Amino acid sequence: MNIWIAIAATAVGCYAVKLIGLLVPAGVLERPLVRRLAALLPVALLAALTAQQTFADGRTLVLDAKAAGLAAAAVALVLRAPFLLVVAAAVVVTAGVRAMAG
């Protein structure tokens, strides 16, 4: 039930912000400070999420095969690989490291 509450809240919130953008007159959200914050907020969230999902297991910090997978994704990004290839590189390398270790 808790999961459904989270899904409903996210769905309503995310749809509302999409609609607000299309409905509000230009200028309301155009203040430089607001724009700048909106550009930087995803950077902070994505960086924190990337780090947590790579180096955390529950509430403990770990270093496992996912770190190697993320490194592979980073290399793919530097080489300007397409989106799907970046994700595939992370998955394949993580699975490979686990297979060798296990």
Added chain:
Amino acid sequence: MAEQTALADIRSEDGGKPDAAVVRDALGVGVAVGLSGFAFGVTSAGSGLSLLQTCALSLLVFTGASQFALVGALAAGGNPLAAAAGAFFLGVRNAFYGLRLSQLLALPRAVRPFAAQWVIDETTAVALAQPTRRSVRIGFTVTGLSLYVLWNLTTLIGAVGAQAIGDTDAWGLDAAGPAVFLALLAPMLKTAAERAVAGIAVLLGLGLLPVLPAGVPVLVAALAAPTVLYVEGRRMRTSACDATSAHDTRREAR
């Protein structure tokens, strides 16, 4: 104003962009990103969400980063509202995309609630790259439609597949989530300010993980954005003051 530029563009350059070229570009983005719904389906099912919950997220939320963030936070045992808050903050950028798009698309008010669900990173990127209003509309619609259909289809396939193969970690599929975040993050890291925000956020997110309840460290890490903005503002004010001595003395008197 936009109309005039659009018309000017049609006449100048190579007579505008052919519809087929716009459709091809839009489909390229829509198909490539739409297919990664598979990674979401697998991640979500691997995080313990049911098939129905996984598909509901793709159908109703339809903004990838928020979806990954939500299932990640729920899997880590986060409070549902803290998890939803993190996902919501990631979705806020879509409001600013909508702002840009509403001028370019110039949709009738009645159509906007239906178009809203497709206002995401990819549709905005394709639409903004188009030279005329006609191609903006085609680009937005084709990207939105192809991405929405494929994203939901591959979410379903991924979720069913994950339940069939059981332990998704053995296949390295738990690395898909962070890899998606990294791929979304990488193009945003252009200036020193952005890199500083990312660095501080990583330190906060990992450092606070053992001491705060699940889901909360990410929200605290979000504070890296206003912090860097504040420092940046102070620095700009200081350099502006150096330039104009009159302001400088007045400020120092305070």
